[in-house]
Amino acid sequence: MSRPTTIAELDAGIVDCRRCPRLVAWREKVAREKRAAFAEETYWGRPVPGFGSTEPGLLIVGLAPAAHGANRTGRMFTGDRSGDWLYASMHRVGLASQPTSTGLDDGLELIGARILSAVRCAPPDNKPSTEEKENCAPWLDDELRLVSPSVQVIVALGAIGWDAALRAARRAGWTVPKPKPRFGHGAEAILGGPHGDVLLLGSYHPSQQNTFTGRLTEPMLDDVLGRAAAMIEP
Numbered sequence: 001m002s003r004p005t006t007i008a009e010l011d012a013g014i015v016d017c018r019r020c021p022r023l024v025a026w027r028e029k030v031a032r033e034k035r036a037a038f039a040e041e042t043y044w045g046r047p048v049p050g051f052g053s054t055e056p057g058l059l060i061v062g063l064a065p066a067a068h069g070a071n072r073t074g075r076m077f078t079g080d081r082s083g084d085w086l087y088a089s090m091h092r093v094g095l096a097s098q099p100t101s102t103g104l105d106d107g108l109e110l111i112g113a114r115i116l117s118a119v120r121c122a123p124p125d126n127k128p129s130t131e132e133k134e135n136c137a138p139w140l141d142d143e144l145r146l147v148s149p150s151v152q153v154i155v156a157l158g159a160i161g162w163d164a165a166l167r168a169a170r171r172a173g174w175t176v177p178k179p180k181p182r183f184g185h186g187a188e189a190i191l192g193g194p195h196g197d198v199l200l201l202g203s204y205h206p207s208q209q210n211t212f213t214g215r216l217t218e219p220m221l222d223d224v225l226g227r228a229a230a231m232i233e234p
């Protein structure tokens with residue numbers, strides 16, 4: 001299979017992907033059955049492509065679409081509490097044109113940034129299997145290749161995003177420190193990309209599990225994203 005040469009080709013391939021039978025069945029079941037609060041809406045119910053600049057200085061790597069968030073709206077981190085946190089923070093630090101992301105036609109633009117996930121389909125319990133993560137890795141590889149000329153910083157949201165970014169960098173032949181850098185909030189590693197060094201920054205994922213418990217606070221998220229924003233060229 002020939003690999004995409006533009007972001008538009010990549011996105012077209014992603015949204016038609018049916019490589020993981022369990023995730024295809026789950027994303028479509030959720031889209032049919034819906035949550036009562038969204039009963040009148042037409043769910044996206046497909047893989048969710050990356051969102052934002054096609055020549056980003058900053059790449060944000062999350063885990064996977066949420067069943068009633070991105071799997072409903074068709075845009076990463078849109079329509080759920082995690083996204084409310086993420087886009088509000090991005091707006092505070094100058095990476096987003098508005099503090100909210102509610103749907104594909106809300107006018108939101110990211111400033112020098114692109115958001116994607118390691119797995120593009122909503123998984124049951126937010127837990128993709130190892131095989132599903134491996135199935136989806138070629139899409140991440142393609143996206144990293146296509147944006148690598150401009151990327152200066154990668155922010156990984158959560159340990160799975162961190163591992164996915166490191167693995168993708170290694171597969172692409174980038175220089176990755178050994179032993180493997182450990183994930184943590186504020187963790188960092190320098191990756192040697194084909195167009196120069198890229199800073200990998202870790203952040204706790206803005207999931208409700210982290211934000212409700214105070215493990216991740218707004219200043220903590222602003223700190224990591226603000227650092228990334230200050231490093232990228234406008």
Ligand code: SF4
Nearest residue numbers: 017019020047121136
């Ligand atoms: Fe395709 Fe990735 Fe969705 Fe699996 S998770 S069906 S590989 S887009």
